[in-house]
Each structure stands twice: as structure tokens, then as C-alpha cells.
Amino acid sequence: xTDAWWKSAVVYQIYPRSFADSDGDGMGDLRGVIxxxxxxxxxxxxxxxxxxxxxxxxxxxxYDISDYQDVDPLFGSLSDFDELLAAxxxxxxxxxxxxxxxxSSDEHPWFVxxxxxxxxxxxxxxxxxxxxxxxxxxxxxxxxxxWGSVFGGPAWEWDPATGEYYLHLFSRKQPDLNWENxxxxxxxxxxxxxxxxxxxDGFRMDVINFISKVPGLPDGTxxxxxxxxxxxxxxxxxxxxxxxHEMYEQVFAGRDALLTVGEMPGVTVEQARLYTDPARxxxxxVFQFDHVWADRGPDPWVLQRLKLTDLKAIFGRWxxxxxxxxxxxxxxxxxxxPRVVSRYGDxxxxxxxxxxxxxxxxHLHRGTPYVYQGEExxxxxxxxxxxxxxxxxxxxxxxxxxVEKEGHAPEDVLTVLRARGRDNAxxxxxxxxxxxxxxxxxxxxxxANPRYPEINAARARKDPDSVYHWxxxxxxxxxxxxxxxxxxxxxxxxxxxxxxxxxxxxxxTELLVIGNFGGTPARAELPDPAAWDRAELVMNNTAQPPxxxxxxPWQAVIYRRTVTP
Ligand code: TEU
Numbered sequence: 001x002t003d004a005w006w007k008s009a010v011v012y013q014i015y016p017r018s019f020a021d022s023d024g025d026g027m028g029d030l031r032g033v034i035x036x037x038x039x040x041x042x043x044x045x046x047x048x049x050x051x052x053x054x055x056x057x058x059x060x061x062x063y064d065i066s067d068y069q070d071v072d073p074l075f076g077s078l079s080d081f082d083e084l085l086a087a088x089x090x091x092x093x094x095x096x097x098x099x100x101x102x103x104s105s106d107e108h109p110w111f112v113x114x115x116x117x118x119x120x121x122x123x124x125x126x127x128x129x130x131x132x133x134x135x136x137x138x139x140x141x142x143x144x145x146x147w148g149s150v151f152g153g154p155a156w157e158w159d160p161a162t163g164e165y166y167l168h169l170f171s172r173k174q175p176d177l178n179w180e181n182x183x184x185x186x187x188x189x190x191x192x193x194x195x196x197x198x199x200x201d202g203f204r205m206d207v208i209n210f211i212s213k214v215p216g217l218p219d220g221t222x223x224x225x226x227x228x229x230x231x232x233x234x235x236x237x238x239x240x241x242x243x244x245h246e247m248y249e250q251v252f253a254g255r256d257a258l259l260t261v262g263e264m265p266g267v268t269v270e271q272a273r274l275y276t277d278p279a280r281x282x283x284x285x286v287f288q289f290d291h292v293w294a295d296r297g298p299d300p301w302v303l304q305r306l307k308l309t310d311l312k313a314i315f316g317r318w319x320x321x322x323x324x325x326x327x328x329x330x331x332x333x334x335x336x337x338p339r340v341v342s343r344y345g346d347x348x349x350x351x352x353x354x355x356x357x358x359x360x361x362x363h364l365h366r367g368t369p370y371v372y373q374g375e376e377x378x379x380x381x382x383x384x385x386x387x388x389x390x391x392x393x394x395x396x397x398x399x400x401x402x403v404e405k406e407g408h409a410p411e412d413v414l415t416v417l418r419a420r421g422r423d424n425a426x427x428x429x430x431x432x433x434x435x436x437x438x439x440x441x442x443x444x445x446x447x448a449n450p451r452y453p454e455i456n457a458a459r460a461r462k463d464p465d466s467v468y469h470w471x472x473x474x475x476x477x478x479x480x481x482x483x484x485x486x487x488x489x490x491x492x493x494x495x496x497x498x499x500x501x502x503x504x505x506x507x508x509t510e511l512l513v514i515g516n517f518g519g520t521p522a523r524a525e526l527p528d529p530a531a532w533d534r535a536e537l538v539m540n541n542t543a544q545p546p547x548x549x550x551x552x553p554w555q556a557v558i559y560r561r562t563v564t565p
Contacts, residue, residue: 006259006284007327008485009046010363010475011096011370015335016053016075017061019373019429021440028428028439030076034084036431039457041091043376043468044475047259048088049204051335052098053081057107059173060151060393061335061426063098063206064105068191085199094201096259101188102207103174110187111175118162125184126175127167129156129217137163146219148227152397155230167217169210169234171393179211179243189250196251202259205283208244209264209271212237226405235266241274244282253281261329261368263287269321276326285329285368290314292337295344301408301416306344308497308517319366319489328367332358333375338424342381346519350554351378351455356470356541357556361500361515363474364558366489371471373429377460378467381424382449387414391446392422432458473539477558483509498522499551505563511538512559516551524549535561 020032030053040048052062053075062072071081088095104111113122135142138158144165147155149172156165157172167176177184192203213234220230244262252258262275262283275282291314297304322328332340341347345354355378363369384390387399387410395417402408423446428439430452436444437452449455460468478484487504498518504511512532514524526532529549537545539558546557 004278004284004327005257006047006368008478009259009368010044010478011047011049011259011261011368012040012043012045012376013049013051013334013370013372015051015373015426017051017445018426018439020431021442021444024440024442025074026440026442026445027074029074030071030080030084034080034087037087037091037093039461041093042461043371043472044479045093045371047094047096047201049096049370050098052100057105057173059105059171063100064103064107064171064174065100066105066107066109068101068104069194082198089199094257094259096202096204096261097195097200098206099192099203099208100206101177102210103168103170103176106173106175110177114166114175115159115162118164124181125178127178127213127217128162128164129167130164131158137165145217145230146222146228147217147230148225148401149397151394152399152401154227169207171397176213177211179213179239180215185243185246186250189247192247192251196255196258201257202284203261205260205262207265208262208283209236209240209267209275209286210234212240212243214238226401231266236264236268236271241280241282244275245280248281248283258284260284261287265289269317272318273321273326276322278326285327287329287331287334288318290318292332301402301412303416303419308500309495311344312491312494312500315365316491316494319491323366323489328365329370330362330365330367331370331372332362333372333425334370335372335425336422337372338420338422339379339381340375341378342424343419344517346554347380350519351380352465352467353541353554353556355467357515357517357554359467359471359474360513360539360541360556360558363478364484364502364504364511364513366485366487366504369474369478372425374425376468376471377430377455377457379427379430379455380449380451381419382427382447384414384418384421384423387417390417390421390423392426395421395423430456432456470539470541477538481509481511481560482506483511483560487511492527493524496522496525499524501526508563508565510561510563512561513557514546514551515556516554519553521550521552524551532559532561535559 017028019028020036021028022031054065055067055070055072056062114126129144131137131142143154143156149155151171158165168174220228222228260283264286267288272286294310295304295306341355402413403410428444428448431438433453437448460466483504483506487506490503492501501514538560541556
């Protein structure tokens with residue numbers, strides 16, 4: 001397994017709704033993706049991950065699926081999809097789908113049938129429970145337990161027709177599927193095989209570590225928020241490894257060259273070793289969240305600045321923990337995260353330098369890097385004003401709960417949503433300097449970031465010093481330098497609050513990566529600087545190499561040397 005193809009691969013995530021609109025309805029679509037494949041092939045990425053394109057009421061932008069085996073007309077048709085898949089394959093890129101099976105849409109026929117009566121054969125496909133003992137169903141506090149949903153409000157919705165509640169960890173239009181029921185599992189497996197038979201190359205599995213629940217669904221811990229935290233009953237639940245191994249056997253066994261990545265909020269290193277140990281046949285890699293929660297304080301509505309030593313401790317732990325078994329995925333951005341250059345970099349005067357530095361520091365770790373659309377041109381957060389500017393169900397739901405139920409000041413909540421809200425990632429991809437950034441000829445569903453005349457793909461492709469060409473270089477380095485893929489990782493300067501430094505070593509090749517996470521010069525106090533005297537400077541994001549190991553603002557350097565024993 002050491003030679004698994006995805007170890008030297010880079011994945012690019014497409015959020016189809018915001019990528020490119022081919023028909024002027026303001027919404028991105030599959031033909032829009034086809035039109036821009038050369039931008040992606042030019043970047044050198046190996047795999048495309050498509051966020052959900054299935055029929056959906058779009059309550060959570062497609063993460064609420066009402067038919068797992070079709071394409072939403074918003075995005076096109078199955079034949080557009082086949083064309084996209086063939087066009088990606090022709091360019092040597094694989095394509096993986098988003099698998100959203102912790103929950104379906106409430107408009108999925110399975111759920112519609114499940115609602116139809118207490119004795120429906122599909123009743124047990126979801127989590128139905130009566131009201132809390134002695135409480136009047138449908139009244140406040142009568143929910144079967146105290147859990148809150150991720151998007152605000154209770155995790156239970158009352159169904160007056162059958163007199164019971166159903167569980168939804170996300171919106172009430174996303175009822176949780178009951179994985180205890182073997183019929184649910186085999187229906188999911190069958191659907192997955194159908195996509196693989198069609199030619200897709202794997203899956204990114206949405207909140208897959210939530211699928212096994214403690215069936216008693218006990219009350220969660222009371223935290224001071226409006227609802228309890230039930231996560232102990234569903235994060236990495238009792239049967240999760242069994243379910244993933246069964247999925248492997250039923251769906252993936254005997255098929256070559258696939259990629260599976262489980263999105264796992266709250267996963268620990270110890271659990272990830274189990275999930276990604278090839279001998280256990282579960283998933284190839286997981287998305288952990290520690291490094292994107294590093295700037296989250298105890299109060300969710302108070303912004304906390306990142307401490308670089310925390311970030312280094314997190315990555316150091318993951319690199320060490322998955323060194324001998326399993327594999328890391330590496331990401332700064334996706335459709336749920338704010339833009340990294342605005343978050344951990346400087347999106348003002350040093351936008352280009354800091355975007356490049358962040359890219360280098362991430363990509364040179366051991367693991368498979370993921371690039372989210374727009375990251376490769378250094379796209380920034382959007383200047384949101386009031387709550388009316390947001391579209392994301394999470395932002396709207398959390399705002400309502402925090403302001404109306406918990407008494408937080410609206411301005412405090414807005415400050416956090418502006419900095420961290422998911423809509424920052426979802427504004428249209430900036431293609432060129434024409435209206436709406438060249439995303440649509442119509443009215444975009446979310447406005448383009450006003451910085452598009454300066455920050456756009458056409459301009460970046462023409463400029464050899466752009467973030468785009470830097471990312472292209474990082475991807476090429478991964479493809480050509482085995483030490484990037486397989487080298488051992490050693491963190492340096494763990495106590496430095498400004499510089500991020502580490503080495504990678506494979507046989508006689510050693511790489512040194514240093515990134516300055518600040519706008520002032522800083523000197524790297526390397527343990528053995530003389531060893532690097534004659535090293536080759538492979539990449540440098542500023543005009544000058546460091547003199548006497550002093551890095552300029554947001555500078556990043558990658559050195560390579562041959563180690564003589
Ligand atoms: O996200 C899972 C998840 O935990 C998110 O709720 C995330 O922690 C949060 O949004 C950060 O602000 C996945 C999808 O990526 C997300 O888009 C979906 O909304 C969610 O699952 C439900 O399917």
C-alpha cells in the first residue's frame with residue numbers, strides 16, 4: 001500500500017453552484033465545469049471532487065439529497081455528468097463524488113414513505129422517537145432528548161400526523177438515516193456501486209463519523225447553550241468501524257485506483273489511525289478539523305486569534321500520529337471554511353505573499369493536499385454587512401439561536417459570521433474582470449467578491465508571479481520529488497510564534513520548509529544552519545533569498561540538500 005497512487009496526488013474541490021454558470025441562470029452547473037477543465041488541468045491537479053450535484057430541495061445547498069442517482073436540473077443532466085467525467089478522464093484527472101448518507105432530504109421518497117405511518121416498512125429507516133416521558137408531544141421541551149442541531153434549534157422535529165419526532169443533526173430538512181437498519185446500509189451500498197460502475201473514482205463522505213449512534217439516544221451534556229451537546233452519542237459511534245469496513249467489502253473491494261476520504265469532525269489522531277490503516281479496509285484518509293478549529297475559543301461568539309504554536313502542535317501531532325500507519329489529508333479551505341488568506345494570512349498588502357506561504361507550508365506536509373476552488377488564485381473573504389447578506393442555512397440558523405434564544409449581541413454574532421461564515425467560500429469563482437467575475441451572464445445567486453477585477457483566474461494565469469503559478473509549482477514538486485510524498489516529517493522551532501519550519505527526509509534527500517506567519521522580518525534559529533549552507537533553494541515567494549536566515553514578511557522558502565552520511 002506504500003505506493004497508493006493518491007499519496008502523490010492533489011485533489012481540487014469544485015462547489016458546482018459557485019464554480020461557473022453556462023446558461024445564465026445565476027447558478028453554476030456541470031457544463032460550466034466542463035468549460036473550465038483546462039484551468040484545472042493546467043494547475044496540474046490529479047483528482048476533482050464535486051460537491052453534491054444530486055436532485056435536492058437545496059435547503060443546505062445540495063447536502064440534502066432527494067434522489068441519490070440523478071443530477072439536479074439546476075446543474076444539468078446525467079448525460080452532462082457523463083460528458084464531464086469523460087472530459088476529466090481524457091485530461092488525466094479522476095473524479096470523486098460527494099456521498100451524503102448520514103442524512104437524506106426530507107423530500108427523499110424513503111423519508112416520505114417513512115412518514116406515512118407508524119407501520120410503514122421504511123419507518124425504521126430514520127430515527128423516530130416518541131415525546132419525552134410525561135410530556136405533551138409537540139410542546140416546548142417535549143423533544144425525545146436535549147440535543148441541539150448543528151444549524152441551531154433542537155435536533156428533533158415533531159410530526160403531528162404520526163405523533164412522533166424524527167432526529168436531524170443538521171436542518172429539519174435533513175433527517176438522519178438509521179444505519180442500524182441493514183436495509184439502509186445495503187441501499188446505500190447499491191447506490192455507491194451504481195456510481196462506480198458509471199466510472200467515478202471514489203467518494204468524499206460527508207460527516208461519515210456521525211452515522212453510528214448510541215441507539216438509546218441519551219441526553220447530551222449541558223453547556224450553557226440553548227441545547228445539549230449529544231456528540232458523545234454519535235461522534236465515532238459504537239459501530240462506526242464495522243459500518244465502514246462493511247462498506248469497503250460491499251462497495252470497494254476488488255476495484256482499483258479509487259480514493260475514499262471521510263469527513264470526520266471531532267476525529268482524534270488515535271481514531272484516525274484505525275480509520276485509515278490499510279489493513280483494516282475502511283477509508284484511505286480522513287478530514288480532521290483540529291487545525292481549522294484552532295482559532296475557535298470557548299465562546300463561539302468571540303473571535304479568537306490563531307496562536308501559531310497551537311497550529312504547529314496540531315499538525316505536528318497529526319504528522320507523527322499517522323507516520324507509521326494511515327495517511328493524512330491536508331486542507332486549509334473547503335465550502336464550509338472562510339478563505340485561508342483572510343483567516344491565517346494577510347488579505348491586504350501581503351495577499352499574494354501570504355497566500356503562497358500558506359500553500360507551501362500546507363503542501364509540503366506528508367499527506368494528500370486538497371485545493372478548494374479560488375484558493376489557487378488567493379481569493380479572499382467577502383465584505384458581508386448585515387445578516388441579510390448571508391444565504392447559508394448555518395449562518396442564519398446559528399444567528400437566530402444566538403441572538404433570539406441565547407441573548408448574544410447581534411453585532412458580536414455578525415463579527416464572527418463575517419470572519420468565519422461559510423458563505424465566504426461560496427461566492428462565485430472569479431474567472432476574469434467582466435461583470436460578476438465572469439461567473440454568469442445573469443444575476444449570481446450570491447454576489448461576486450468586489451475584489452474580482454484584481455483577483456481573477458485570467459489575470460493570475462498570465463502573471464508568472466501569481467498565486468496560481470505558485471500552486472502549480474507546489475503540485476509539480478509533489479509529482480517530481482519523492483521526499484514530498486514519502487519523506488519523514490520533523491517539526492522545527494515548535495515554540496516560535498512567527499515562523500513555521502520543518503524538514504522532510506527520504507533516503508539521502510532532505511527538504512527544509514520555512515514560512516513566516518507575520519508581516520515583519522523574523523530570523524529562523526535553526527538547530528543546524530550550517531548543514532544548509534550549500535543547499536538548493538527550490539522555491540521562494542519573494543525576490544530575495546533570506547540573508548542569515550532572516551525571512552521577510554510572509555516569506556516562504558523550500559530548500560533541498562543531499563545528506564552525506
Ligand atoms: O459538514 C459537516 C460539519 O460538521 C459542518 O457543519 C461544519 O463543521 C460547519 O459547517 C463549519 O462551520 C458537512 C458539509 O461539508 C456541510 O456543507 C454540510 O452542511 C453538513 O455536512 C451537512 O451535510
